[in-house]
Amino acid sequence: MDKLKTSRLLNFLMLVLFSTWMISCSDDDNGGDPGTPPVAPSDSITYQLMGIADPSVTGTATFIKVDDATTTVRIELENAPTETDHPTHIHFNTAAEGGDIAISLDPVDATSGRSETVVTATDAGDAISYDALANFDGYINVHLSADDLATIVAQGDIGMNVLTGESVIYNLSEVDVEGISGDATFYERKGGHSLVVISLEGTPAGGEHPAHIHLNTAAEGGGIYFTFNPVNGDTGSSQTTIRASDAEESISYEELLDFDGYINVHLSAEALETIVAQGDIGQNALTGESVEYTLNSVAVESISGTAIFSERENGLTLVQIQLEGTPEGGEHPAHIHFNTAAEGGDIAISLTSVNGDTGYSRTTIRTNDAEEEITYADLLEYNGYINVHLSAEALETIVAQGDIGQNALTGEETVYMLSEVDVAGISGMATFSERMNGTTLINVELEGTTDGASHPMHIHFNSAAEGGGIAITLNNVDGGTGTSLTQVSQQDDESAITYEELIAFDGYINVHQSATDLGTLVGQGNIGSNVTAP
Known part of the structure; x- marks a missing residue:
């Protein structure tokens, strides 16, 4: 991050750190211009002022209660320009939104960096109390x-x-542009609304990147709910106050923390289809809990990968499939099926197809295909497997497969x-191999x-030397591959x-x-209790 981006970010973080609402009883000294009378001890609130044109400028604005109807506003700046006095105003709205002048304050003195103004009314003549x-x-x-006036010294x-x-x-x-990523910080304001600061690294100088909150998860996609101030390519930053949606429906900070949405940052107003950064928010954010399942190659030896199941804050699931070796231009349907891969089963949940160019697919799972709700916790216990x-x-051709849950x-x-016999x-x-549910996958490989x-x-009872009836x-x-997969949860x-019972079983395997x-x-071989430990 360049010096300009770094210094502005540091100043903003300082503002966040110190802009909490403080009420104190203290002895306030004479802080105004020469000749200003001392201010009596009173309640006060101090707000931080951040340098804008020059990030090295810092300061405070202290509201001092004189009486219920009267407030002294004291401005104190450090490192401000000293060539001329600085006009100062209280404006309507937040700094992120901008607004007209509500109350004109005495200019900040160029020499001392201070000003004091007694406030009893707005510029429109409406009385305004300390509270x-x-x-x-x-x-x-x-x-x-x-x-x-266009150059802001502090704000x-x-x-x-x-x-x-x-x-x-x-x-x-x-997403679509390598090297651009970052974060969005949602801050709560005292009034219950929100300040959202987007900070990106890698944005091109001179660019302006539209940004929005969309409905649903990024994996699902959805319409625009709220429009942010564009991200400045020079600084990689955007600051926006959120009070209501684009449809003018009010929304609080607490409601945003539970919002079903995601953020898109676009390349430009002319290239909205190019997403430079993206992330789920609110109830769709990930908890950090995840499970990874292996997807093994099946019909196409070069294709294999993983499926990562990640928990969302609302208990739903993001499933990300990443395969290696997929052909460019291809699109590979993927599903969660009932039962184990060794048993086979019908489709339970349809997943987003895997993109052959990237080998990637992401799906938000809210329900199964029968529209029954299913949570992350449910999927961790699910009796299923994935087919890609x-x-x-060519659905009959499976390129990757793996058991889940x-x-x-x-x-x-x-x-x-298994030894040679006849x-x-x-x-x-x-x-x-032991499964999470305690049952067994038996994989036989013959040459x-x-x-x-x-x-x-x-599997027969007794040892091969004794012989016995069929147990399982x-x-x-398959003669072509020399392999067999069997899910074993019960005997015949x-x-x-x-x-645990199988590896202690009194039995042997016969292949006919x-x-x-x-x-x-x-082929034939003893198993379980009939095998001598090495």
């Missing part, structure tokens, strides 16, 4: 000179517009060897099988069996030549 000033919807401008919000100290920061991530397809025209693997696994050259292994063959397979029927081994008699030649074994 009314303490809650005034306004801000102070200190100008360079009577001939150069600060007052009354109902001061910041309470409450704030929330939302990340604005890079080659295209809408209760079907995800814990990382615990046991490998059993057919020379065929052998392999069976990997038993030497023949393309087109299908090999029935079972497994999915056939429908009695439940867990991973074919359904019509069960007598020929192509």
Whole structure:
């Protein structure tokens, strides 16, 4: 960030830090021009003034209660220009909004950097009490000179517009233009409305970037709800007061913290379709809780990746799929299905298609396809898996796949060897993997099988040396790939069996030549309690 951006940001942060509303009883000394009478001890409120044209300028505006109807406004500046006195006014609205002059104050003396004004009425002649000033919807401008009112030396919000100290920061991530990102900070004002400061890095000098709050999440998209002041490309900054939507519906800071929306910052007014930064806000912000699931290659060996499920503040879920190896120009439909990938199942939740150019997809999940509500917590326990397809025209071709929720693997696994028996050259292994729900994925991999063959397979009771009846029927081994995946949660008699029970099971695996030649074994191996520990 360049020096101008840094100094302005530091000054703004100082303003935020010190602009809390302070009421104190103190002895106020004579702080005005020579000849100003001393001010008696009284209640007072001090507001911070931030340098605008020159960030090194700092100062305060102190409202001192003389009596219920009378207020002394004392301005004190440091590092202000000394060539001429500085006209000073209280304006209507916030500094971010701008507004007409409400009360003219005595100019700040160029030599001392001070001024004092006794205020009993507005410039329109309306009486204004100390309490009314303490809650005034306004801000102070200190100008360079009577001939150069456009140059603001110092500025600060007052009354109902001061910041309470409450704030929330939302990340604005890079989108279409590499190198531009930042954040949006929502500050609460004393009046209950909001100041939003957008700070971006990497914006091009001379640019002006429109920014809006949109309805829904960024993954879903939605119409414009509120228009911010554009982001200045030179500073990367924008400051906007939010009191109401573009439709003039009032909205408070507290309501914004629960708002169903997101921010878009655009490249320019002429290129609104190009998003330079974007981020979810309010109830759509992420909590920091997330789970990552692996998506393995299936029909296309080069395509694989991950699916990250992230919790939103409202309990909903952002699902982000990131694949490597997707072909440019492609679009890959993706769904969450019921059951495990080994079992297969119908579509439960349709996800946004994966973009072949980026390998990326993001989806906000509020409901399943049957329009039943589903939360992040529900999805962590979900009995499902993800399929990513080659295209809408080739849904039967799965390019990536992975179990989710209760079907995800814990990382615990046991490998059993399957030895050659009646057919020379065929052998392999069976990997038993524990799922989050305590059931088991059995992955059998054989070498030497023949393309087109299908090999029935079972877990039998007892050891291979003893022989025994079938306990659990497994999915056939595909001769072309030499693999088989089976979800095991029960035995053939429908009695439940867990991973822990399987790795202690008194049994063995037989892999047969074919359904019509069960007598020929192509692979066999003991499992569970029949395997000697190494």
